[in-house]
Amino acid sequence: MDILQHLMDGFGVALTPSNLLIAALGCFIGTIVGLLPGLGPINGVAILMPLAFAMKLPPETSLILLAAVYIGCEYGGRISSILLNVPGDAGAIMTALDGYPMARQGLGGVALSISAWSSFVGSLIATLGIVLFAPLLARWALSFGPAEYFALMCFAFACIAGLMGDAPVKAGLAAIIGLSMSCVGLDSNSGVYRFTGGDVHLSDGIQFVVVVIGVFSISELLLMLQQHHSSTGMVTQTGRMMFNMKELTYTWWGTVRSSVVGFVVGVLPGAGATIASAMTYSMEKRLTDTEGTFGKGDIRGVAAPEAANNSAATGSFVPMLTLGVPGSGTTAVMVGALSLYNITPGPALFTQQPALVWGLIASLFIANVILLVLNIPLVGVFTKVLSVPNWLLVPGIVAVSSVGVYAVHATTFDLVLMTILGFAAYLLRKQGIPMAPLILGFVLGDMMEQNLRRALSISNGDVRILLESPISMGLWGAAAAMVTVPVALRMWARRQRSSPAEG
Numbered sequence: 001m002d003i004l005q006h007l008m009d010g011f012g013v014a015l016t017p018s019n020l021l022i023a024a025l026g027c028f029i030g031t032i033v034g035l036l037p038g039l040g041p042i043n044g045v046a047i048l049m050p051l052a053f054a055m056k057l058p059p060e061t062s063l064i065l066l067a068a069v070y071i072g073c074e075y076g077g078r079i080s081s082i083l084l085n086v087p088g089d090a091g092a093i094m095t096a097l098d099g100y101p102m103a104r105q106g107l108g109g110v111a112l113s114i115s116a117w118s119s120f121v122g123s124l125i126a127t128l129g130i131v132l133f134a135p136l137l138a139r140w141a142l143s144f145g146p147a148e149y150f151a152l153m154c155f156a157f158a159c160i161a162g163l164m165g166d167a168p169v170k171a172g173l174a175a176i177i178g179l180s181m182s183c184v185g186l187d188s189n190s191g192v193y194r195f196t197g198g199d200v201h202l203s204d205g206i207q208f209v210v211v212v213i214g215v216f217s218i219s220e221l222l223l224m225l226q227q228h229h230s231s232t233g234m235v236t237q238t239g240r241m242m243f244n245m246k247e248l249t250y251t252w253w254g255t256v257r258s259s260v261v262g263f264v265v266g267v268l269p270g271a272g273a274t275i276a277s278a279m280t281y282s283m284e285k286r287l288t289d290t291e292g293t294f295g296k297g298d299i300r301g302v303a304a305p306e307a308a309n310n311s312a313a314t315g316s317f318v319p320m321l322t323l324g325v326p327g328s329g330t331t332a333v334m335v336g337a338l339s340l341y342n343i344t345p346g347p348a349l350f351t352q353q354p355a356l357v358w359g360l361i362a363s364l365f366i367a368n369v370i371l372l373v374l375n376i377p378l379v380g381v382f383t384k385v386l387s388v389p390n391w392l393l394v395p396g397i398v399a400v401s402s403v404g405v406y407a408v409h410a411t412t413f414d415l416v417l418m419t420i421l422g423f424a425a426y427l428l429r430k431q432g433i434p435m436a437p438l439i440l441g442f443v444l445g446d447m448m449e450q451n452l453r454r455a456l457s458i459s460n461g462d463v464r465i466l467l468e469s470p471i472s473m474g475l476w477g478a479a480a481a482m483v484t485v486p487v488a489l490r491m492w493a494r495r496q497r498s499s500p501a502e503g
Contacts, residue, residue: 007131010358014366019064022057023363026065027370030072034089035080035382036400041073041089041313041330049337059341060356064363066337067317070330071123071364074273074313075371078115078306079382083108084397086217090208091273091309093439094281096216098294098301105297109241109379114299115306116375117243118255120368122307125259126266126314127364134318144268146454147466151475152268153448156275156440158479171437174428178441181206182449189453201413210405210418211442215435217401218422221394223429241379243299251303254284262308266315266328273309273328274443280308282482314364320345321357 013019026048033044045066052062077092082099095115102111144152157175184195185205196202258280265276284304285294294301316328320335338345343353350357405414425435459465467473 003131006354006358007362009354010360010362011365013060013355013359014064014362019061019359019363020366022061022065023068023367024370026068027072027075027367027374030069030074031076031079031371031374033069034073034076034078041070042333044069044073045330045333045337049333049340052337053340059338059343059353060359062337062341063334063356063360064367066334067360067363068367068370070334071310071313071367072371074123074310075116075119075375077309078119079112082111082115082302083382084217085220086397086401087212089273090212090439090443091277091305091313093212093216093274094277094305094309095302097281098296098298101295101297102299102302107297108382110243110247110299111302112379112382113241113376114243114247114251115302116372116379117248118251118258118303118307119310119375120372121255122259122262122309122311123314123364123368125256126263126311127361127368129263129315130318130321130361130364134322143469143471145469146451146458148469148471148475149268149451150448150455150466151472151479152275153444153451155475155479155482156278156444157448158482170431170433174433174435174437175441177428178438178443179445179448181211182442182445188450199413201409201411201417204409205446206417206442207405207409207414208443210414211421212439213401213405214418214421215425215439217397218419219425219429219435221397222422222426225394242376247299251300254288254300255303255307257287258284258304258307259311262311263315265308266312267318273312274440276308276312277305278440281305317360317364321349321360 014023029048030041030044034041048066048069049062052065057065073089074091077087077089078095078099081087081092081096083103085096085100087093087096099111099115102108180195182205184202185193186203187194193203261280261283262273262276265279266273281294281301281304284300288300289298313328313330316331320331335345343349343356401418402415405418406412425438428438429435455465456463467476
């Protein structure tokens with residue numbers, strides 16, 4: 001009953017006219033920022049944070065604005081991912097695997113509408129999880145040390161095998177390329193520059209924006225130009241803009257499963273939407289893809305990762321509010337916003353600042369409704385992108401992508417590197433090598449290395465620390481199952497097919 005009373009008090013804060021207007025404005029800004037390749041929620045929140053403070057907004061209003069921008073970006077990231085095969089952020093990478101093929105089949109509107117619905121369900125389930133389980137899950141997340149995080153990363157890489165079940169060698173090669181790219185730059189432990197070739201521009205490593213735009217945007221443009229030259233495979237749009245009841249039923253349980261998994265992963269500080277969407281896409285492919293349609297425009301492959309990445313993003317508020325530990329890069333910026341108001345997040349926050357905490361939680365419910373109402377009617381507007389002629393669309397994508405890359409360090413070196421990576425990715429894609437494992441390897445590589453080093457430092461080099469806790473043992477077992485069970489099932493199916501022939 002106390003939780004219900006606190007939540008009602010939170011709605012009293014969130015539903016004031018000023019906070020309601022701020023939430024709507026944040027949702028709109030977040031959607032626009034999310035659909036622009038290379039910006040993402042971190043940049044959106046970072047840009048608005050000093051503006052909110054300069055406007056002298058109350059702390060709860062400021063936090064409501066930043067939270068609305070955050071989840072709005074998670075919604076918006078799917079738009080360019082589905083229509084152009086250019087993920088707005090890392091969490092939308094998995095959405096492109098089936099969303100873009102759906103757009104190529106003339107079902108871009110259906111993919112956008114089902115992704116908006118799945119995003120709504122994922123965020124709603126995660127917000128309910130915050131209300132019901134925040135203190136319990138915070139204590140559970142606190143039991144994760146470096147060894148457990150390293151095991152979690154290995155489990156995520158084991159899930160990559162599920163992304164390319166027909167070509168695991170190619171998927172593994174892509175992941176290795178991504179891991180190698182993550183090693184470029186300054187080694188934070190030893191202070192040594194690695195694989196920079198003496199170029200000062202690589203001292204901070206290869207920026208994520210450069211990689212994701214080069215690998216997806218530039219290579220896709222090259223493929224688009226090739227298809228235009230051969231007059232085949234162009235993206236079109238049919239008249240239907242909304243999913244139907246059959247498609248909703250078809251994706252429902254996968255959406256719910258992915259929402260729950262995404263929330264649990266999001267509670268882990270630093271795990272994030274990228275891991276959640278990769279895990280749930282792989283999980284749904286193994287559980288439901290009996291026809292081999294994932295990666296070819298299966299609507300379940302759009303719903304699952306969208307539910308997961310929005311659920312994980314919302315779940316990342318749990319460690320921020322209850323432990324004072326940012327659950328993601330974006331919530332780390334929001335912790336900085338709280339520090340501007342001399343507010344320290346942590347266990348005491350629920351008792352010292354109840355209006356702020358419960359107002360934020362209530363605003364998440366409201367923002368999700370606003371985003372659903374905002375995004376569903378605009379599906380027709382978004383799909384107009386597909387009717388833009390290539391002579392105008394290609395330069396437009398190049399311009400937006402170049403601005404996003406140049407804004408990181410304001411150097412032309414990043415633009416050159418983006419072009420080189422794009423051409424290399426184009427050649428890899430021509431050979432059937434998938435880009436999603438490459439990006440996941442790049443994103444997770446640094447976290448994996450840092451946690452392994454911390455674990456070995458704690459144990460003075462004893463590798464047994466990686467196997468000591470029940471959590472890490474469970475994760476290692478799950479990773480082994482992800483690799484071996486599909487192989488065993490394929491061998492069993494092959495034996496079953498050959499048995500009648502022998503009889």
